[in-house]
Amino acid sequence: MTNQVKTRKKRDTHEKRQVILEGAVKVFIESGYDVSSMDKIAEVAGVSKRTVYNHFQSKENLFQAVVNDFLKQRDQQKPIEYSKTRSLEEQLKEFAEAELYLIDDPIRRGLSKFLTSVFVMDIEFGKKVRGQVKSPHESFINWLNSAQADGKLQFQSVQLAAQIFYGLVEGCLTYNALFSDGASLKFKEPILTELVSTFVSRYGVE
Amino acid sequence: MTNQVKTRKKRDTHEKRQVILEGAVKVFIESGYDVSSMDKIAEVAGVSKRTVYNHFQSKENLFQAVVNDFLKQRDQQKPIEYSKTRSLEEQLKEFAEAELYLIDDPIRRGLSKFLTSVFVMDIEFGKKVRGQVKSPHESFINWLNSAQADGKLQFQSVQLAAQIFYGLVEGCLTYNALFSDGASLKFKEPILTELVSTFVSRYGVE
């Protein structure tokens, strides 16, 4: 005899899960991991604490889910292909703008801040998470190689050139935005232009 | 009649205070503000918890003292003067190295990490603290103006040029060191050279 078990279609709990995640994001962003209590998260999500624990085993677990969600979003950016016809400046600016995607919206910027505070104090965890994500540098390195093959750029080491570019973007824009909660982005245009122009001064051919 | 009170010279408690501060630094660096307990700090400092509270009113207070100590140290760097005879590259490298002072020693780097985690989650506090400290940019801006007056550099906006330089240094070196706990500093030399060279490509005359 087969072990026939009456099974019933489970209800869709996706919505509640999402509500909890959004609440968790709000609270984590507001106060950081340690200060955020599960009671507060439940309250902000508009859900009983027990329901939070029915969806997520533990606070650690909920945090991981928040991180994974964020990384999934981040990975959905489409790569930028090298174009022979468009100007270098225009294309470089696109790479820079793509990097700013993480900080130009209050929630994504909040998460970036929050994760910065976590990663900087837990190097191992930060390394682990960064290992799960494909770095935007890869795509840029391909672009740089194409530009060199096309005779528009000239460099000794692609790695070094890529580090200079992302250093410029992050150092001049990303981190300032994180520490000013986005206020510095009001003046981003001149910096963006200057930074691209600096890169081209160094590596552009004539 | 004067209210003559037999007063006794107070004992020097500077040493204990210092021991407590050092213990607090160790513990804060290790775990961040919220996770660090006053019991743990007392234990690491080798001092009774009551003594900690005899020196510092509260945990918040102790934290402030740690921050002030760190800022005092940071302020003691001597300014770099413009020289007509030394090469631009050499002098720029000195500015970059001065910036790396904050992260080239494990304890200072630990404190930089710790403060980054605090400031990024409490913008107002970060602003307040940064307002108390004279920025190294000021000194660099003077240098840039001297170099322009000397006909060696050429730029539209000093502010922008300074932002590019510190963006390069922080983006390429400082933050990577923070997130890798200094591991990235092993390869700092080529980056330092490249970054200075990039800056000179953009703003150098001929």
Place this chain on the structure above:
DNA sequence: ATATTACACTGTACAGTGTAGTTTAATTAT
């Protein structure tokens, strides 16, 4: 039948205090 809620409850960790006794060092007496 499954998901959710309200609510009470456990255990733990921790900031901060109170106190009584001990150590240390500046002052005073020898």
Place this chain on the structure above:
DNA sequence: ATAATTAAACTACACTGTACAGTGTAATAT
């Protein structure tokens, strides 16, 4: 100079109150 005196600094330890992670359960909503 040396020893006794004394107040300041320190320690051990018990204690208060609070906040919070996580659980158990019975009732309710879907």
